Structures are given as structure tokens and as C-alpha cells.
Amino acid sequence: RTDEYGGSVENRCRLLKEVLEAIFEIWPSDRVGVRLSPHDAPNGGNTYYGCKDSNPDVVYRHAVRNVLNGLNLAYLLLTEPRWVGKYDDSPETDPGFQMPLRNLEMFRKEYSGVMIGAGGFTPSSSYAAMSGDGSKDEYDALAFGRWFISNPDLPERLKSFHEWKANGGADASQPPPPLNRYERDTFYTQDAEGYIDYPSLEFDQQTPTDNSNKLDYEGMVLGKYPLLEQDVVGTSLKETEARSKL
Secondary structure (H helix, E strand, O other): OOOOOOOOHHHHHHHHHHHHHHOOOOOHHOOOOOOOOOOHHHHHHOOOOOOOOOOOOHHHHHHHHHHOOOOOOOOOEEEOOOOOOHOOOOOOHHHHHHOOHHHHHHHHOOOOOOEEEEEOOOHHHHHHHHOOOOOOOOOOOOOOHHHHHHOOOHHHHHHHHHHHHHHOHHHHHOOOOOOOOOOHHHHOOOOOOOOOOOOHHHHHHHHHHHHHHHHHOOOOOOOOOOOEEEHOOOOOOOHHHHOOOO
């Protein structure tokens, strides 16, 4: 582009700045959140919706540091460039689950407000990104998509996993609850299957009589979906098969 929205880094970030200025005329900044999906196309990483730039690191760093930082936003959500849709039918071997965090390292020091991470997190990597010991850059919160679809009580399950990790992991006596393995083929379909039939932990622990009149459990089915131990998610298929035989 050769107009005021192209060329220089400032021009490329102009639309973001102008949109926020218009929104702030209606809503205070602390009621507004911004989501960016910095890509890594020059290095072979993932892009989103065909959004490419010849120098994404410079453009996104300017957006975070010079446009967004200091606005007192409710949050800035950054999508890690590692989710690859064609592989996500297998949560055991999805390569995105094993890729390192990129945006956290690049942008955490550029932004002083609340920063949320999204894209390809597993229970183990979520613990690493939010361990809270202050020794490294960390996200303030994490967003999940696929695992929330198959686990309606995902925060409770992840909390148990984080506590288990903090207490020594495999050496601890009480393992965390497993996750319902999601079925990718049921995403974005028109039926209840794959949306309301994944069971919660509470449903799993109730008797049929207890469940009969509770709308919270409507549609849930026990035993329909395989379970995955939380520390297995994202490991290699070979390792997963070996552990299943123990």
C-alpha cells in the first residue's frame, strides 16, 4: 500500500490505533481487550487468515510497545503461531503442542498490562507459562479452545494438574484427573454430539439418581470419549503407547 495505512511501521499500525480511539469514545479502555496473532511466516511458522507481512516482528513489536502499552486495556491476548489445523485431530501427536512459546518471549517485556496467551497450550506447557516463580517471563492468563469443548470443567482439571506439578509431579501420591479426548470431527457441526455430551468430573462422580433431574448434566454421557492423562498431551505417539502398556 502507498496510502497512509501502508509503508512505514507507524502507518501499518494506524488502523489499530484509530479503531481503539473510536472505541474509547464509547467504552473506557479498561473495558476493552485486544487480540493480536503475531505470525512467523518468514521462518516457516503459522499465519492466520492469510495475514502476512514482510517484517512481522518489527510491526507487531511496534503495535504492542508503542500503540497498546500504556492504554490500560482490560487485556492483550496474543496467539502463539503454532496451531496447525490439519494436525489437530490427534491431541497425542499434534506438533503444535510441542512447539516452544514465541510471543511470550518476544512481547512480554514490551507490555506492562495483563497479557493472555492462546494457541496450542497443553496442561504441561500451561504450567510452564504460568508457574509463578518470577524467574522468567510469564502470561497472566491462558485461553483454551479445543480442550474447553471436550472438558466443561477445564479450569478445575488444570488447577488439579498445576497443584500436582507443584508438589512434585510423578512423585506425588494423588494424580490429577484426566482430560476427555476431543473428537475433531464433531467441531462446528449442527448437533449436540461433541458439544454437550462430554462429561464433567462432577457428573462422573454422581449416581444415576443424582443426575436424573439436574439440567447442568443434560446431555452428558459417561464412557463415550477416551480419557487422556494430562501429562501425556502433546507427547509422541510412541511414548503414549509405551505408557499405556505399563
